[in-house]
Amino acid sequence: MRLDSLFLSAIVLSACTSASDPVSRGKSRFVGMGCLTCHRVGERGGGQAGPDLTTVGLRHSAQWLDQWMKNPKEWKPDTAMPTYNVGDDVRAELVAYMDTLKGKEYRDHPPWNSGKLKADPEKRGERIYSRTGCGACHGPRGKGGYPNNNVVGHQIPSLALVRDGFTREELKERIAQGRRPEPADPAQPPPLVVMPPWKDFLTEDEMEDLITYLFSLRPAEKPNEEWDQ
Numbered sequence: 738m739r740l741d742s743l744f745l746s747a748i749v750l751s752a753c754t755s756a757s758d759p760v761s762r763g764k765s766r767f768v769g770m771g772c773l774t775c776h777r778v779g780e781r782g783g784g785q786a787g788p789d790l791t792t793v794g795l796r797h798s799a800q801w802l803d804q805w806m807k808n809p810k811e812w813k814p815d816t817a818m819p820t821y822n823v824g825d826d827v828r829a830e831l832v833a834y835m836d837t838l839k840g841k842e843y844r845d846h847p848p849w850n851s852g853k854l855k856a857d858p859e860k861r862g863e864r865i866y867s868r869t870g871c872g873a874c875h876g877p878r879g880k881g882g883y884p885n886n887n888v889v890g891h892q893i894p895s896l897a898l899v900r901d902g903f904t905r906e907e908l909k910e911r912i913a914q915g916r917r918p919e920p921a922d923p924a925q926p927p928p929l930v931v932m933p934p935w936k937d938f939l940t941e942d943e944m945e946d947l948i949t950y951l952f953s954l955r956p957a958e959k960p961n962e963e964w965d966q
């Protein structure tokens with residue numbers, strides 16, 4: 738009897754610990770705090786007010802995520818992302834969860850392979866651009882305006898004119914390999930946002946359609962274009 742209940746409490750205990758590791762707690766908080774009203778993760782959410790977060794753990798370091806969550810307006814003063822005044826422990830759980838988001842849902846079920854999109858490379862490229870989160874750094878439709886620290890001009894480059902500066906091959910190489918920006922001042926901390934390498938994530942045909950889309954871009958004419966999802 739005693740042994741039985743001991744055994745039972747061991748099971749209950751282990752179930753509790755596995756359900757309450759930092760990543761699962763972070764996931765519950767992410768849902769509970771309403772992040773999905775503006776952000777998408779795989780098939781969940783679908784709000785268009787903010788960028789898709791399905792690959793956020795591929796594109797950002799935990800260090801940057803922590804800094805962003807602490808005070809998004811400090812990083813980007815005009816952001817529509819609310820500031821959440823949560824404690825260090827809660828923020829650490831949210832970051833631990835987001836750090837695990839490496840785009841698995843989209844590798845398992847790419848949301849850009851419908852027959853209709855496959856027949857229209859530019860539209861398919863646009864879908865790949867928004868769902869993989871290129872726009873989280875380069876802005877919707879590559880319009881730019883997103884900050885970086887310790888780089889000349891303080892901004893991540895706009896992509897609106899890449900067709901003038903790159904051949905298709907050069908563009909493919911840059912996206913595949915990624916790039917660490919040169920620090921403007923080598924004595925200061927290096928830029929926290931880097932161009933991630935996409936070679937292990939995007940397939941050859943996805944890369945081709947993405948480039949077709951990038952070559953179609955022009956500088957924005959309307960000041961506030963929506964996030965295209």
Ligand code: HEC
Nearest residue numbers: 770771772775786787788793813815816817818819831873
């Ligand atoms: C009212 C809409 C809104 C809500 C709610 C919201 N965000 Fe955001 N979030 C944004 C916007 C907009 C951006 C993009 C920055 C910009 O364009 O100003 C963003 C950016 C981000 C980024 C950076 C993405 C990247 O790759 O650069 C992360 C991480 C993030 N949000 C996490 C969260 C978390 C976690 C929550 C919930 C606790 C949340 N957001 C709730 C609007 C929102």
Ligand code: HEC
Nearest residue numbers: 796870871874893894912916917918919930931932933935
């Ligand atoms: C986490 C932020 C981030 C994400 C996400 C991101 N980039 Fe970048 N990208 C950068 C930064 C920073 C640079 C500048 C690197 C440098 O200084 O050379 C850059 C540079 C580039 C350049 C070269 C532009 C130029 O004029 O030098 C291209 C092209 C590009 N990115 C395309 C993409 C595409 C396509 C995606 C999505 C598959 C993407 N990026 C996702 C941060 C990002």
